[in-house]
Amino acid sequence: MTAVVVEDLYMTYRAPIRGSGWKETLSSVFNRRYREVPAVQNVSFALAPGEVVGFIGPNGAGKTTTMKILSGLLHATSGHVRVLGYSPWQRRSDFLRRIAFIRGSQPVGGSQELTVLDTLQYQRLLYDVPPADYRRNLDELTELLDLKDLLQRQLRALSLGEKMRAGLALSLLYRPEVMFLDEPTLGLDVTGATTMRRFVAGYAERAGATVLLTSHYMADVASLCPRLVLIDKGKVQYDGQLDQLAAKLSPYKLLRLTAPNADEERLKEAGEVVEASNGTWVLRVPREEVARTTARLLTELEVADLAVEEAPLEAVIDRAYREGVG
Numbered sequence: 001m002t003a004v005v006v007e008d009l010y011m012t013y014r015a016p017i018r019g020s021g022w023k024e025t026l027s028s029v030f031n032r033r034y035r036e037v038p039a040v041q042n043v044s045f046a047l048a049p050g051e052v053v054g055f056i057g058p059n060g061a062g063k064t065t066t067m068k069i070l071s072g073l074l075h076a077t078s079g080h081v082r083v084l085g086y087s088p089w090q091r092r093s094d095f096l097r098r099i100a101f102i103r104g105s106q107p108v109g110g111s112q113e114l115t116v117l118d119t120l121q122y123q124r125l126l127y128d129v130p131p132a133d134y135r136r137n138l139d140e141l142t143e144l145l146d147l148k149d150l151l152q153r154q155l156r157a158l159s160l161g162e163k164m165r166a167g168l169a170l171s172l173l174y175r176p177e178v179m180f181l182d183e184p185t186l187g188l189d190v191t192g193a194t195t196m197r198r199f200v201a202g203y204a205e206r207a208g209a210t211v212l213l214t215s216h217y218m219a220d221v222a223s224l225c226p227r228l229v230l231i232d233k234g235k236v237q238y239d240g241q242l243d244q245l246a247a248k249l250s251p252y253k254l255l256r257l258t259a260p261n262a263d264e265e266r267l268k269e270a271g272e273v274v275e276a277s278n279g280t281w282v283l284r285v286p287r288e289e290v291a292r293t294t295a296r297l298l299t300e301l302e303v304a305d306l307a308v309e310e311a312p313l314e315a316v317i318d319r320a321y322r323e324g325v326g
């Protein structure tokens with residue numbers, strides 16, 4: 001059984017055309033015209049239960065639209081979508097109890113005057129969480145998300161990182177089996193983002209949850225997602241393993257070499273020098289020549305340390321966005 005199935009998904013928004021200037025604005029009130037904005041075109045992919053998959057693409061690629069369709073907030077123009085066997089747009093309560101859609105840009109909705117604890121209790125009633133499960137889950141989430149000092153505070157008084165932790169607790173209180181995470185580390189500091197990643201990975205593993213995650217931060221993708229679905233202009237450009245994408249798009253590897261007495265001119269013959277400081281060099285070497293170049297450097301130089309690294313993921317993804325995956 002697959003957790004999420006998307007086949008031939010299309011979504012077109014109907015956006016009103018508004019004129020500029022008061023005359024045109026007034027006339028567009030009485031004489032409405034619309035234009036069709038294609039957001040998702042022929043998207044297909046499937047997620048197995050327990051898979052954690054990165055859903056990435058440049059701004060406006062169609063990621064949030066797809067997630068809104070998968071969580072039932074939007075009805076697709078056409079195509080076939082199933083999440084845990086349900087049609088999401090029907091928004092049946094038993095479906096909603098098994099999924100969570102968490103957005104870094106709006107981590108907690110509802111009244112901002114309520115305290116975190118009140119909101120959690122309200123959530124318990126809304127999602128019909130049995131009292132014993134509620135207490136157990138709340139204790140666990142309080143510990144893992146460091147919520148103790150936040151429980152009595154009003155939502156409106158929380159920082160972005162604190163709101164995100166509260167938002168996660170609200171969504172995970174009912175133990176969803178599928179999570180759609182839309183930029184969960186948006187605006188978080190380094191520690192906040194690391195906590196978030198660790199928490200998501202831990203929850204997915206413990207609960208066996210399926211996770212589809214969008215992020216513009218490659219550190220999220222690299223640390224959480226062995227598989228990527230890359231979309232651009234509403235179409236899937238790549239669906240496969242992250243490391244295979246890196247191998248395909250980056251014909252180079254980096255050799256990080258510490259050799260205090262090395263001659264830079266000699267190193268330039270081995271590869272392009274991209275960094276040099278205090279006896280440590282980073283050379284960019286064509287992938288197919290890495291083994292030969294490494295062996296040569298080790299025999300010719302007095303090498304204190306040598307490591308072979310993949311090109312940074314940012315560079316790989318930037319290339320995928322600019323030039324396509326091909």
Ligand SMILES: Nc1ncnc2c1ncn2[C@@H]1O[C@H](COP(=O)(O)OP(=O)(O)OP(=O)(O)O)[C@@H](O)[C@H]1O
Nearest residue numbers: 013015037038039058059060061062063064065066
């Ligand atoms: N309510 C709407 N009405 C009209 N067009 C929309 C609407 N929402 C999104 N779009 C358009 O649909 C396309 C896809 O938008 P979407 O928000 O899904 O992209 P995204 O990949 O999530 O982008 P980002 O990374 O910037 O959040 C864009 O061209 C966007 O302008």
